[in-house]
Amino acid sequence: MMAPPDQQAIIRLFGVHRRYGALNALTDIGLDIFQNEFVFITGPSGAGKSTLLKLLYLGEPASEGQILVDGLNLARISRKRIPDLRRRFGIIFQNYRLIPTRTVFANVSLVLEAMGQKEHLIRKKVHSVLRTVGLEDRDSALPLTLSGGEQQRVAVARAIVGNPQILLADEPTGSLDPSSAGVIMALLQRYHRRGATVIIATHDHEMIGRTRGRVIRLEHGRLLPQPTADTP
Numbered sequence: 001m002m003a004p005p006d007q008q009a010i011i012r013l014f015g016v017h018r019r020y021g022a023l024n025a026l027t028d029i030g031l032d033i034f035q036n037e038f039v040f041i042t043g044p045s046g047a048g049k050s051t052l053l054k055l056l057y058l059g060e061p062a063s064e065g066q067i068l069v070d071g072l073n074l075a076r077i078s079r080k081r082i083p084d085l086r087r088r089f090g091i092i093f094q095n096y097r098l099i100p101t102r103t104v105f106a107n108v109s110l111v112l113e114a115m116g117q118k119e120h121l122i123r124k125k126v127h128s129v130l131r132t133v134g135l136e137d138r139d140s141a142l143p144l145t146l147s148g149g150e151q152q153r154v155a156v157a158r159a160i161v162g163n164p165q166i167l168l169a170d171e172p173t174g175s176l177d178p179s180s181a182g183v184i185m186a187l188l189q190r191y192h193r194r195g196a197t198v199i200i201a202t203h204d205h206e207m208i209g210r211t212r213g214r215v216i217r218l219e220h221g222r223l224l225p226q227p228t229a230d231t232p
């Protein structure tokens with residue numbers, strides 16, 4: 001797909017493969033994702049959607065091929081710079097992955113603590129982001145006392161509190177009722193409007209249909225040809 005000339009690819013994949021033993025989870029993926037794009041990665045179960053997201057933040061290494069993230073070559077990045085790479089990403093995992101023994105506030109503040117930010121700033125930013133997701137009153141609650149939709153809002157807060165350039169979400173609405181799913185999507189769209197690149201792996205075709213964005217299809221680990229931008 002041709003991009004307008006002012007668009008910069010923030011993520012580039014060239015001939016990327018990911019193998020698990022004899023299983024080819026991803027085969028020969030070539031893909032550019034542009035700054036401030038809103039992208040859906042879709043395809044049947046086992047197609048390689050989650051694997052593709054994991055490769056981007058070096059949750060796992062590619063078996064072959066090149067991945068560039070904001071100019072960083074993931075195959076060559078030094079161990080020392082991996083935290084620098086990870087800070088570019090906010091990640092929303094499929095099953096929230098909140099720490100059950102820590103409060104909502106502490107789940108979100110951990111990210112900023114890991115960045116070495118000052119305590120008074122951390123408090124301010126966490127309260128602000130909890131307000132954004134509508135959970136300012138629940139800061140001292142433990143995650144398991146919240147509904148699924150609320151837990152996912154905490155996961156969104158945690159993913160965006162460090163103001164990452166790229167937001168990755170793996171089935172962010174998978175286990176939610178339509179109304180909670182709509183709230184989560186609205187939060188992701190709002191973060192996108194702040195200038196971020198947003199990449200969502202999902203089966204949820206109804207949601208894709210309701211949301212403006214590029215749709216990338218995977219099947220058996222391969223990218224399906226993409227319609228050009230001006231195809232209706």
Ligand SMILES: Nc1ncnc2c1ncn2[C@@H]1O[C@H](COP(=O)(O)OP(=O)(O)OP(=O)(O)O)[C@@H](O)[C@H]1O
Nearest residue numbers: 020023024025043044045046047048049050051052
């Ligand atoms: N750690 C692993 N070890 C071995 N095989 C794996 C591993 N992770 C993924 N796979 C396999 O790679 C393929 C792609 O898996 P992946 O989780 O990326 O699919 P997916 O598109 O996210 O599916 P779903 O929609 O069910 O989440 C599957 O066949 C899966 O079994």
Ligand SMILES: [Mg+2]
Nearest residue numbers: 049050051170
């Ligand atoms: Mg998956």
